[in-house]
Amino acid sequence: MAYVSLIALIFSVTNFIPVSAIGFAPMLVCGWRFFGRRYPAFIAPLVTFAAFALLSTLYYNPESFLEFDFYRHDGNFFISYAPILAGCVYAHRWDLNKILRRFYAFGVLVNVPYYLWYLAQNGLLTFLRHPSDTFGSYFVARNAAGGFLAVLLCLGIACYSMKKSRGMLALMAVNALMLFSTYSRGSAFGILVLMPYLFFGRKRWMFATLVGGLIVASLAIAAYHTQSSVDYMGYSFKIANPDEKVANLNIRYEWLWPRALAYFRQSPIFGIGFGSFDDTISLVVNYFGAFGQAVGVTADHTDSHAHNSFLNILAELGVVGLVLILSFYWRLVAWCQRGAWASMRENGRNFIAYRFVELASLCLLAMSATEHRLTTPSNMLPIALVISLLLASRVRQTLPAFMHRPVPITPAAARRRVPSPSPARGPRREPRLAGSAPSPNTGR
Numbered sequence: 001m002a003y004v005s006l007i008a009l010i011f012s013v014t015n016f017i018p019v020s021a022i023g024f025a026p027m028l029v030c031g032w033r034f035f036g037r038r039y040p041a042f043i044a045p046l047v048t049f050a051a052f053a054l055l056s057t058l059y060y061n062p063e064s065f066l067e068f069d070f071y072r073h074d075g076n077f078f079i080s081y082a083p084i085l086a087g088c089v090y091a092h093r094w095d096l097n098k099i100l101r102r103f104y105a106f107g108v109l110v111n112v113p114y115y116l117w118y119l120a121q122n123g124l125l126t127f128l129r130h131p132s133d134t135f136g137s138y139f140v141a142r143n144a145a146g147g148f149l150a151v152l153l154c155l156g157i158a159c160y161s162m163k164k165s166r167g168m169l170a171l172m173a174v175n176a177l178m179l180f181s182t183y184s185r186g187s188a189f190g191i192l193v194l195m196p197y198l199f200f201g202r203k204r205w206m207f208a209t210l211v212g213g214l215i216v217a218s219l220a221i222a223a224y225h226t227q228s229s230v231d232y233m234g235y236s237f238k239i240a241n242p243d244e245k246v247a248n249l250n251i252r253y254e255w256l257w258p259r260a261l262a263y264f265r266q267s268p269i270f271g272i273g274f275g276s277f278d279d280t281i282s283l284v285v286n287y288f289g290a291f292g293q294a295v296g297v298t299a300d301h302t303d304s305h306a307h308n309s310f311l312n313i314l315a316e317l318g319v320v321g322l323v324l325i326l327s328f329y330w331r332l333v334a335w336c337q338r339g340a341w342a343s344m345r346e347n348g349r350n351f352i353a354y355r356f357v358e359l360a361s362l363c364l365l366a367m368s369a370t371e372h373r374l375t376t377p378s379n380m381l382p383i384a385l386v387i388s389l390l391l392a393s394r395v396r397q398t399l400p401a402f403m404h405r406p407v408p409i410t411p412a413a414a415r416r417r418v419p420s421p422s423p424a425r426g427p428r429r430e431p432r433l434a435g436s437a438p439s440p441n442t443g444r
Contacts, residue, residue, distance in 0.1 A: 001026040001090035009385040013107050014138035020381045023083030026090050033089040042331035049324040053274045060273025061299045069301035074275030080380040087388030096353040104155045108171045111137055115178055127183045135181035139378055143371055146184020147379035150191055151360045158356035186370030193366035214369040215310045222257035232262035252307045260306040263315030267292030271318035278304040309368035333358050353390050
């Protein structure tokens with residue numbers, strides 16, 4: 001089963017062929033092994049969030065589970081996070097440091113031929129004048145390519161933090177150039193937010209400050225652009241700008257974020273329903289200002305979302321959903337910090353994996369302030385698959401001497417082990433404590 005996760009990790013460099021989605025397969029084959037065991041603290045909020053999303057979907061639109069587009073768009077959370085739980089049902093004894101160093105080199109080098117072809121066709125700075133002429137790597141969307149390359153750069157930083165080398169710096173430079181050429185501003189923002197976290201020594205207070213600041217800023221911008229005369233529960237909007245990138249920002253700040261805030265206000269505790277943001281809702285029946293029930297729902301499973309994971313989760317799952325997902329990442333980062341510290345006492349075993357998950361989690365949360373990145377498979381699957389491999393990692397243990405099987409002794413070996421007689425010695429004196437009386441047998 002470990003090879004399933006490894007193959008999925010290798011193919012996470014592209015979504016043209018969705019092989020990376022097979023990371024959940026061990027749960028289908030050996031799911032019964034998940035029960036009756038002890039796991040890290042971050043598993044509890046993850047399972048609770050998954051159960052809450054499941055119940056919310058059953059209440060809001062249970063037919064979604066029978067539609068393929070639900071798992072591709074609204075419900076891609078299940079595809080992105082299931083590999084984490086799969087790591088609880090199999091085991092391996094691989095050297096993850098070696099595997100991840102090789103995967104990082106592979107992830108960068110496999111893009112080099114395509115990137116050189118892109119530079120030959122467009123040049124390095126052409127996308128600044130023509131935003132459509134950007135580097136897309138082996139992904140359908142530019143944001144997917146940018147998010148993957150940002151997460152990949154976090155892996156490069158983790159590799160370099162363990163063993164500094166010029167070769168790794170060269171790979172990181174090429175990685176950064178590819179990320180720059182995607183013109184994915186949200187992905188670049190994720191790396192930018194990561195810098196103060198590294199500068200201040202990866203402190204928990206810095207992690208909380210950065211993530212908390214992003215959530216408060218998102219809510220403030222959404223409230224600032226909310227207009228009382230606009231019906232945000234409808235889905236039609238008219239925003240246009242000759243500059244494609246500026247138009248994207250206007251759509252987010254002036255429509256999508258206020259729409260998510262309007263959803264949240266209708267049902268602040270539990271949300272309107274998982275996968276509801278891109279649907280057409282005729283009416284929301286509000287109970288005591290705390291819970292809203294959607295009536296007259298026309299479900300559309302598309303890639304339309306709030307372009308902000310925090311606001312999207314608040315709209316669909318309310319405060320309960322946001323607290324659960326933030327609790328998951330808070331405990332995950334704490335587990336990785338403790339794991340990285342402990343690995344330094346074990347010759348650095350699994351150090352790169354722990355450090356990568358820690359850095360990539362913050363980068364993903366930062367990118368989620370501009371896109372719905374927390375559930376995007378191209379961004380989340382590399383992290384989830386490495387967590388899976390970490391959970392399944394086992395130490396190569398050697399048995400203590402008293403537990404080894406006894407070796408039979410031949411008569412010849414027994415004769416060789418018989419000690420030779422020692423020369424005659426005088427009477428052995430018993431040890432005497434300091435200050436005690438002389439022994440009567442010594443005559444002294």
